[in-house]
Amino acid sequence: MHGIHTIDTGFGRPAFDAAYLVVERGRGAFIDSGTTHSLPRFLDAIHAAGLTPGDVDWVILTHVHLDHAGGAGELMKHLPHARLAVHPRGARHMIDPAVLIAGATGVYGEEAVRRDYGTIAPVPSERVVEAADGFVVDLAGRALLCLDTPGHAKHHxxxxxxxxxxxxxGDIFGLSYREFDTAQGPFIIPTTSPVQFDPDEAHASIERMLGYGPEAMYLTHYDRVGDVPRLARDLHEQLDAMVAIARRHMDDPDRDVRIATEFTDLYVGRAKRHGVALPADDIARLLKIDIRLNAQGILVWLDRTAKA
Incomplete structure (x- = not known):
């Protein structure tokens, strides 16, 4: 549809992590790069779209978390004419990924980073373009407008x-896995990040996107969703509920466990009301990693705001 090709990057599980190839008049642009392990899937996508690697003009990163950007350096080695567009705060991390690698290692551990993301290669500085708010990527006359959308990350x-x-x-419009689709449409939850989540900024970024009247959102996790106004309302409601849960438990000695437990109850309850037929334990299992990350992200936000 509209020359947009979904790529399952292979990260995590099937239909969990997406990137996109946009094709216009024989030229291509990737949105996000997956991990280094994803490279064969990207090269296959180029050929499936009837292009060659030399026909790809851009790799555009929504942000520099490794499931979105970890494979950019290796991918760029195979795209002789492509430039990489990234938020100004993220550009230096693509040129020298040492801080990115250290941050991911601190959260997941060295072995997991190597297993899940592979070797993170730098991108030559002369090929990196800072996509500040309002920057337009011209893909053979097709305008791809980059908007600064913090909330999940400052470099988003x-x-x-x-x-x-x-x-x-990217991640600013939440997560919607196809296992949870029902007759009522897609189901969605917000996603925080371990260090830069800000609920007020997330609310504002969602509203900013709604101002363009989009017909659809192409999520990293996972794929295209419509019914955009309803999903935006769902995200706003859940962000407020998550903040309320976190504040209720901010002084508890076991606050991380309590918050994660209540997040589980929140998401599972909403999924069941949405008509998801999976047993509650299966819903919780599929969301386990996201629940843990959401609890981490909101705790970091809580502590940061308490010191402000």
């Missing part, structure tokens, strides 16, 4: 595709 952009009237949202 969402890309508005004027031709498709849709956004590539």
């Amino acid at each position: 952009i969402a890309i508005h595709d004027e031709r498709a009237n849709a956004f590539f949202t």
Whole structure:
């Protein structure tokens, strides 16, 4: 649809982590790069779209978390004419990924980073373009507008595709796994990050995207969703509920466990009301990693705001 090709990057589990190839008049742009392990899937996507690696002009990163950007350095080695567009705060981390690697290692451990993301290669500085708010990538006359959309991370952009009237949202418009689709449509939850989550900024970024009247959102986790106004309301409600839960337990000695437990109850309860037929334990299992990360992210935010 609209020359947009979904790539399952292979990270995590099937239909968990997506990137996209946008094709316009024989030229291509990737949105996000997956991990280094994803490279064969990206090269296959180029050929499946009838292109060659030399036809790809851009790799655009929504942000520099490794499931979105870890494979950028290796991918760029195979795209002789491509430039890489990234938020100004993320550009230096693509040129020298040492801090990124150290941060991920601190959260997940060295063995897990090596297993899940592979070797993180740098991108030559002369190929990196800082996509500040309002930067437009011109893909053979097709405008891809980059908007600064903090909330999940300070180095996050969402890309508005004027031709498709849709956004590539990275993580700022939440997570929607296809296992949870029902007759009522897709189910969605917010996603924080371990260090830079800010609920007020997330609310504002969601509203900013809604101002463009998008017909669809292309999520990293996972794929295209419609019914955008309803999903935005769901995200706003859950962000408020998550903040309330976190504040209720901020002084508890076991606050991380209590918050994660109540987040589980929140998401499972909403999923069941949405008509998800899976048993509650299966819903919780599929969301286990996201629940842990959401609890971590909101705790870091709590502690940061308490010191402000």
